Amino acid sequence: xxxxxxxxxxxxxxxxxxxxxxxxxxxSARAVADVLEASSTAxxxxxxxxxxxxxxxxxxxxxxxxxxPHHTKLRHARTRGASTLVRMGATVVGLxxxxxxxxx
Numbered sequence: 822x823x824x825x826x827x828x829x830x831x832x833x834x835x836x837x838x839x840x841x842x843x844x845x846x847x848x849s850a851r852a853v854a855d856v857l858e859a860s861s862t863a864x865x866x867x868x869x870x871x872x873x874x875x876x877x878x879x880x881x882x883x884x885x886x887x888x889x890p891h892h893t894k895l896r897h898a899r900t901r902g903a904s905t906l907v908r909m910g911a912t913v914v915g916l917x918x919x920x921x922x923x924x925x
Contacts, residue, residue, distance in 0.1 A: 824849045828856070831896075832865040838872040846880025850887035857891040866895055868911060871902025881910045885917045892918040899923040 823838040824845060833856055835849060857864065888895070898920045900911045908924050915922035 826852050826856070828864075829867075831862075832867050833857075834867045834869060836869040836872075840874050841876035841880040843877045843879030843883065846876065847883040847887065850884045854887050854891050857888070857894040860894055863894050863896040866898045867901060868898070868903075869901045870904075870907045870911075873904070873907055875904075875906055876910055881914060884914050888914075888918055892920070895920055897921075897923070899925060901925045 824835060824841070826833065826835045826849070828834075833853060835853060837849075841849070853866070895918065898911070898915055898918075899922060900908060903911060903924055908922075911922045911924070
């Protein structure tokens with residue numbers, strides 16, 4: 822699984838390719854949490870998942886548990902290019918964090 826993260830203005834973009842296993846899920850969630858913790862203002866989160874083939878349940882749980890303490894630093898969340906399965910997982914994470922996830 823390949824992932825990368827970059828800040829674009831007031832949004833944090835995380836781009837995924839392939840299958841997100843538990844280890845990569847935790848690493849990517851920790852990277853996002855670090856940015857949120859360091860940020861003085863809330864940021865938007867964009868998950869570019871058009872090249873993502875799926876994810877392990879452990880990856881989704883890692884995102885929920887790792888980002889939960891920082892949910893107030895998330896202004897909004899959206900996915901780009903998500904399959905039905907990935908949209909469902911992103912929506913579950915959003916519900917857990919108290920965010921509405923928009924899908925493009």
